[in-house]
Amino acid sequence: MQMETFGYLRQARRPGMYLALGIAMVAVYLSVTLKLNVLVPVLAVLYLTLVLARLIRNPGKGFRLGPNRIDWYTRKGRRSAALDELLSVAIGRGATGETVCVLRLADGRAVPLSGVENLDQGALMREFGRRGIRIMA
Numbered sequence: 455m456q457m458e459t460f461g462y463l464r465q466a467r468r469p470g471m472y473l474a475l476g477i478a479m480v481a482v483y484l485s486v487t488l489k490l491n492v493l494v495p496v497l498a499v500l501y502l503t504l505v506l507a508r509l510i511r512n513p514g515k516g517f518r519l520g521p522n523r524i525d526w527y528t529r530k531g532r533r534s535a536a537l538d539e540l541l542s543v544a545i546g547r548g549a550t551g552e553t554v555c556v557l558r559l560a561d562g563r564a565v566p567l568s569g570v571e572n573l574d575q576g577a578l579m580r581e582f583g584r585r586g587i588r589i590m591a
Contacts, residue, residue, distance in 0.1 A: 463514060463515075478505045481498040514532070516568060523537060524557070526568070542558045543589055554566070
């Protein structure tokens with residue numbers, strides 16, 4: 455049975471960030487060539503630095519659940535596990551009403567998934583269930 459990939463991923467490298475990069479570069483160029491007040495180029499360079507730092511670090515959140523593996527983002531980068539390594543998944547509501555999803559791996563780790571806050575609990579349960587993973591509610 456062919457299963458499609460399910461998940462939610464959001465990274466810094468997307469069209470809006472490249473638009474911000476272009477605006478920052480134009481701001482630096484114009485502030486230097488038009489010889490504006492010293493504060494303007496400094497602020498433009500600071501803005502350019504912040505945009506570049508975000509693009510270089512490329513922080514991400516979310517996960518991708520494929521037919522035989524799951525990939526998720528943490529603060530330290532992307533992590534992966536085969537679906538055979540998942541003992542169970544706990545899906546529920548947090549204190550403020552957002553969806554919470556925690557993976558329990560065979561090596562004893564409990565891994566919370568980021569980016570599931572706005573996803574439907576039923577959809578998450580269906581997708582993990584289709585892949586034969588035990589669901590704890």
